[in-house]
Amino acid sequence: MHICKAFEMKDPNEQYHHLTRLIKLEEFGDYCNGHYLHTWNDGHRYLCKCPACKALLLVQVSEFHAYEDAYYKDFFAVASREEAIALNEQYDGWQIEREYTGRKIHQTF
Numbered sequence: 001m002h003i004c005k006a007f008e009m010k011d012p013n014e015q016y017h018h019l020t021r022l023i024k025l026e027e028f029g030d031y032c033n034g035h036y037l038h039t040w041n042d043g044h045r046y047l048c049k050c051p052a053c054k055a056l057l058l059v060q061v062s063e064f065h066a067y068e069d070a071y072y073k074d075f076f077a078v079a080s081r082e083e084a085i086a087l088n089e090q091y092d093g094w095q096i097e098r099e100y101t102g103r104k105i106h107q108t109f
């Protein structure tokens with residue numbers, strides 16, 4: 001399994017810039033198997049490929065709507081589209097952040 005180098009990076013800025021280059025392959029939307037695919041108020045998940053590493057990542061975007069909105073992104077290393085879909089079916093937005101024990105990156109901005 002190819003793993004994106006971002007999961008090994010110690011420098012958050014380097015990691016952030018690496019992850020801005022991802023190419024979106026497939027949109028999974030905001031709902032799957034009876035649960036939402038985001039935390040807070042709004043969001044969605046999609047499958048990406050890293051052009052540098054040729055690795056696949058599942059990305060979860062979440063929005064918190066308030067006086068000042070907040071945005072969260074989670075990145076998960078996956079081996080295949082099928083693995084990404086399996087994660088969508090197994091974990092809702094909160095569960096994938098808290099319970100998933102594989103390689104993940106959490107960004108707040």
Ligand SMILES: [Zn+2]
Nearest residue numbers: 004005050053
């Ligand atoms: Zn990469």
